[in-house]
Amino acid sequence: MGQGLFGAIHGFRETEKSRWSEASRAILQRVQAAAFGPGQTLLSSVHVLDLEARGYIKPHVDSIKFCGATIAGLSLLSPSVMRLVHTQEPGEWLELLLEPGSLYILRGSARYDFSHEILRDEESFFGERRIPRGRRISVICRSLPEGMGPGESGQPPPAC
Numbered sequence: 001m002g003q004g005l006f007g008a009i010h011g012f013r014e015t016e017k018s019r020w021s022e023a024s025r026a027i028l029q030r031v032q033a034a035a036f037g038p039g040q041t042l043l044s045s046v047h048v049l050d051l052e053a054r055g056y057i058k059p060h061v062d063s064i065k066f067c068g069a070t071i072a073g074l075s076l077l078s079p080s081v082m083r084l085v086h087t088q089e090p091g092e093w094l095e096l097l098l099e100p101g102s103l104y105i106l107r108g109s110a111r112y113d114f115s116h117e118i119l120r121d122e123e124s125f126f127g128e129r130r131i132p133r134g135r136r137i138s139v140i141c142r143s144l145p146e147g148m149g150p151g152e153s154g155q156p157p158p159a160c
Contacts, residue, residue, distance in 0.1 A: 011055025016045035035072035068143030078134035
């Protein structure tokens with residue numbers, strides 16, 4: 001387990017995956033149909049992030065050099081709390097309870113104007129309710145960055 005995303009992710013393993021079983025491919029197709037518009041091109045590989053129980057993701061906005069206008073993540077194994085904070089108005093924030101099997105989609109203002117993070121286990125509350133964190137796996141689909149064609153080899157790093 002290590003650190004990634006320039007120090008933003010702590011206690012994790014990750015991989016990029018482009019080959020899936022038939023059952024997994026069907027689930028990914030449902031995710032992609034829900035999250036991405038017909039004109040959006042997706043990155044060919046899906047990012048899989050395995051966050052250990054004590055792992056966390058510090059606040060960040062994904063780079064426009066490596067990720068396009070939409071990021072969609074399927075949360076698995078453990079519930080977690082994702083916090084979004086407006087980058088210009090820190091008083092504007094919200095928290096999302098990501099139950100196992102839930103899908104979050106960052107696009108528009110949520111994608112560009114808010115940082116997002118996965119709270120540490122000791123900070124993991126949703127309202128007054130304690131949300132104990134276990135191991136969390138997220139399967140993340142991303143659209144191609146603006147100006148990058150589907151045939152271009154400028155593949156982004158695993159965590160953009």
